[in-house]
Amino acid sequence: DAEITQSPRHKITETGRQVTLACHQTWNHNNMFWYRQDLGHGLRLIHYSYGVHDTNKGEVSDGYSVSRSNTEDLPLTLESAASSQTSVYFCASSDNRRNTIYFGEGSWLTVV
Amino acid sequence: AQKITQTQPGMFVQEKEAVTLDCTYDTSDPSYGLFWYKQPSSGEMIFLIYQGSYDQQNATEGRYSLNFQKARKSANLVISASQLGDSAMYFCAMRNLNSGYSTLTFGKGTMLLVSP
Numbered sequence: 001d002a003e004i005t006q007s008p009r010h011k012i013t014e015t016g017r018q019v020t021l022a023c024h025q026t027w028n029h030n031n032m033f034w035y036r037q038d039l040g041h042g043l044r045l046i047h048y049s050y051g052v053h054d055t056n057k058g059e060v061s062d063g064y065s066v067s068r069s070n071t072e073d074l075p076l077t078l079e080s081a082a083s084s085q086t087s088v089y090f091c092a093s094s095d096n097r098r099n100t101i102y103f104g105e106g107s108w109l110t111v112v
Numbered sequence: 113a114q115k116i117t118q119t120q121p122g123m124f125v126q127e128k129e130a131v132t133l134d135c136t137y138d139t140s141d142p143s144y145g146l147f148w149y150k151q152p153s154s155g156e157m158i159f160l161i162y163q164g165s166y167d168q169q170n171a172t173e174g175r176y177s178l179n180f181q182k183a184r185k186s187a188n189l190v191i192s193a194s195q196l197g198d199s200a201m202y203f204c205a206m207r208n209l210n211s212g213y214s215t216l217t218f219g220k221g222t223m224l225l226v227s228p
Contacts, residue, residue, distance in 0.1 A: 042219055042221050043216075048215055099162045106157075
């Protein structure tokens with residue numbers, strides 16, 4: 001079965017370190033997204049991509065970057081982790097032909 | 113800009129009763145889709161139901177139905193015959209189908225607790 005996986009599922013890192021969260025989907029979807037979830041805010045869009053070599057900023061993109069070198073992967077990088085980036089991160093993917101977006105299981109990141 | 117509002121931070125319901133979770137939205141785009149997701153304590157996001165703005169009938173999926181009132185810009189989720197396993201956070205979300213096609217905008221969620 002096709003799926004979308006995130007790694008690591010849990011990570012603790014120190015302020016100032018670079019962190020990369022991986023997202024891999026086997027749906028062959030063109031569209032991929034990164035969201036963060038914080039209490040009282042729901043899910044907010046960080047970055048998204050409509051295809052290989054395409055990336056776009058979302059609502060809360062400061063301090064984050066993504067790259068899309070193939071269809072399957074959209075890694076999210078925190079260039080210099082800050083305590084405000086402690087959150088749960090969700091990757092998602094979709095196909096324009098379907099009105100469904102599939103989510104990964106989430107990555108819990110703590111910045112100390 | 114699009115916006116989703118969920119005004120109920122928490123809801124309580126007894127097992128086997130029906131419950132309605134409110135969602136209102138704002139968009140200037142005539143073509144859009146509305147989604148509901150369930151997030152149990154384990155954290156995953158589970159897709160429940162979808163309603164397109166041009167769909168003639170309200171969407172239904174098993175015990176879930178979407179009460180879509182276009183003029184009022186509301187898309188309430190109705191869960192019939194609640195079960196203990198329905199206890200979770202529920203998110204309403206919207207996707208404009210013409211501009212910024214594929215991104216979802218979420219509400220802040222409603223926590224539903226089902227009691228025996």
